[in-house]
Amino acid sequence: MSNLRLVVFDMDGTLIDSQDVIIEAMGRAFARIGMPAPSAEQTRAIIGLSLDEAVSTIAPDLSPAEVKAGVAAYRQSFIEMRAESGAEAAAPMYPGARAALERLHKQDATLLGVATGKARRGLDHAYASHGIGHFFVTHQTADGHPSKPHPSMLFQALSDTGVDAGRAVMIGDTEFDITMGKAAGFATIGVSWGYHPLNRIKNAAPDCIIDSYDELDAALENIWQAGS
Numbered sequence: 001m002s003n004l005r006l007v008v009f010d011m012d013g014t015l016i017d018s019q020d021v022i023i024e025a026m027g028r029a030f031a032r033i034g035m036p037a038p039s040a041e042q043t044r045a046i047i048g049l050s051l052d053e054a055v056s057t058i059a060p061d062l063s064p065a066e067v068k069a070g071v072a073a074y075r076q077s078f079i080e081m082r083a084e085s086g087a088e089a090a091a092p093m094y095p096g097a098r099a100a101l102e103r104l105h106k107q108d109a110t111l112l113g114v115a116t117g118k119a120r121r122g123l124d125h126a127y128a129s130h131g132i133g134h135f136f137v138t139h140q141t142a143d144g145h146p147s148k149p150h151p152s153m154l155f156q157a158l159s160d161t162g163v164d165a166g167r168a169v170m171i172g173d174t175e176f177d178i179t180m181g182k183a184a185g186f187a188t189i190g191v192s193w194g195y196h197p198l199n200r201i202k203n204a205a206p207d208c209i210i211d212s213y214d215e216l217d218a219a220l221e222n223i224w225q226a227g228s
Contacts, residue, residue: 003109005224006163008138008154008186011116011126013194015101018091018126022047025077026058031068032073035059039143044195048117048176052148075119084124093130094193096213101135103217111137111161111226115153115170115180120144121179137161148176148179166227169220178204187223189216 012018023044029039038058046054055070056062062070103216104110104174113134116123120141127133138160140153145157156164173194178201192198201209208219 001075002162002167004111004161004163005109006113006157006161006168007104007220008113008115008140008168008181009155010048010170010174010177010194011114011118011123013112013173013196014094014133014171014177014191015097016093016126019047019195021042021091022079025074025081026054028080029055029068029070029074029078030059032077033069047195048148048172050117050142051119053147054117072097091126091129092119093132094213098130098132100213100216101132103105105135110114111138111163112136113140113157113161115140115148115157115174115177117142119145119147148174148177149183151180151184154180154186158184165171169215169222169223172198173201175200175204178206182205187227189219189223196199201220 002074004222012022026043038143042058046057049057050072051074053068055063056067079111090128097153104112114123114136118141120143123139123141140156145152154170157228158168165185168186169189170177170186171189171191172178174196178190186207189200190209192209207223210216
């Protein structure tokens, strides 16, 4: 049996703090389709979902055609914001995130991946903005899979790497990430610094919750030892 291990990270709210960019883009999108902007709290609650799920969750009375228009408006708003300010380039990485990726990347038996509600274009932009794409060997995005918390992204990550689910961990800041990870048979680590309130993450019952990236190595070691 392979001794490889897989650690999959969510992006928004876990590795990069992009909430301000997403909140503004969603506000612009709703204005484009003639609707009032959702509150910051409403937008934070849907970060991690694919765009169609996000728009229909914020505005459940929209018709399918209106949801489609909202998705297109969001994408157009993001293109504008990238031209104006860089969008993801202006969204900082969380303290300790890069150092944690560097430490894990140096471990021969540990492979890293991303599972994000972003489209691949957005993920590539985030990679380029922060210079972190080289850390990851599997890249799962919303345009290739059903929305979180469906486990499709993680099943594909396992297929890409050849790692068994029992040697894989999903790390994220939302209940969508934790539910997805558990559905795929992964161990799960919640982070307290992201976009879902702590009680929502706790209710999803991750294996553990960390409060900073300084705690990640020990949390992973506990998971590896428990599974060995």
